[in-house]
């Protein structure tokens with residue numbers, strides 16, 4: 324991304340559409356090469372335009388976390404949605420019934436209780452579910468093997484419900500420190516699910532793949548679908564994990580230096596309200612300026628460090644690559660598209676704030 328951006332006021336979320344296209348095509352090629360379906364998680368961008376671009380590049384469907392996100396994406400024409408979140412309560416069941424009228428919707432879950440609720444929306448066709456498995460993150464799901472096989476068996480007996488597959492999210496891959504450790508997490512993600520599917524009698528879909536693990540996991544026999552989300556933009560965490568570079572980081576916060584209170588300190592007009600409060604501020608990347616770094620963020624201020632003899636001037640604009648880009652998209656109504664280094668129109672972050 325090169326200047327000029329003079330027309331864009333800061334702080335702003337900037338999305339380089341050339342980089343997005345390259346990222347989208349690269350992951351689509353990974354999935355195609357290994358013969359697995361790609362179902363990107365749209366929580367990263369929350370932008371119907373980018374979901375549509377992912378589908379046009381070959382994605383089989385999309386993944387959403389919240390029903391509200393799925394509704395926005397269905398409005399934009401997304402016809403095949405995996406809701407990777409357990410749904411509970413009559414208001415949501417009512418909305419799920421309506422959503423099923425206009426899209427193929429499958430839901431992940433990890434309990435018989437949620438399955439019994441979902442069975443009530445079945446109507447003419449059973450609701451298809453993915454049983455979530457805990458392959459190490461410790462969030463949702465039972466451990467692989469017998470505990471999950473028993474759960475899947477019990478869910479299969481629930482009227483109106485059909486178990487379509489097993490699903491896991493290897494979010495613990497974010498905590499790995501070597502590429503070898505990352506590869507092991509990715510392989511375990513698949514092999515745990517494939518072995519568990521064997522105990523369930525086989526024939527189940529196997530849905531895996533965060534951005535750090537997706538490229539490895541796609542190559543492991545037995546996987547049927549990968550669900551990376553962050554790859555569309557990448558972020559400082561992906562750079563640290565070695566699965567992205569500054570050149571593939573497509574979403575950045577454009578910020579202006581508003582103060583130089585000390586020779587080794589600068590302040591930009593972007594704090595946690597723009598960069599989110601995820602991760603260590605020191606890990607935020609100041610693109611193209613390796614001599615600069617961030618020290619801490621308050622809500623409206625980003626405080627950075629610089630060499631005493633070479634800091635940025637007041638009024639200079641910097642591009643900051645956030646630690647975790649998904650909550651950053653959630654903070655903006657619009658992103659500024661950039662193509663070939665020039666502003667290329669706004670993108671609506673239409674599914675931001677859809678917490679229900």
Ligand SMILES: Cc1ncc(COP(=O)(O)O)c(C=O)c1O
Pocket residue numbers: 364367386407491492532533534535550551552553554
């Ligand atoms: C269930 C699920 N699937 C897929 C993803 C995508 O992972 P990533 O953002 O690492 O690409 C997430 C991210 O949080 C997730 O929660």
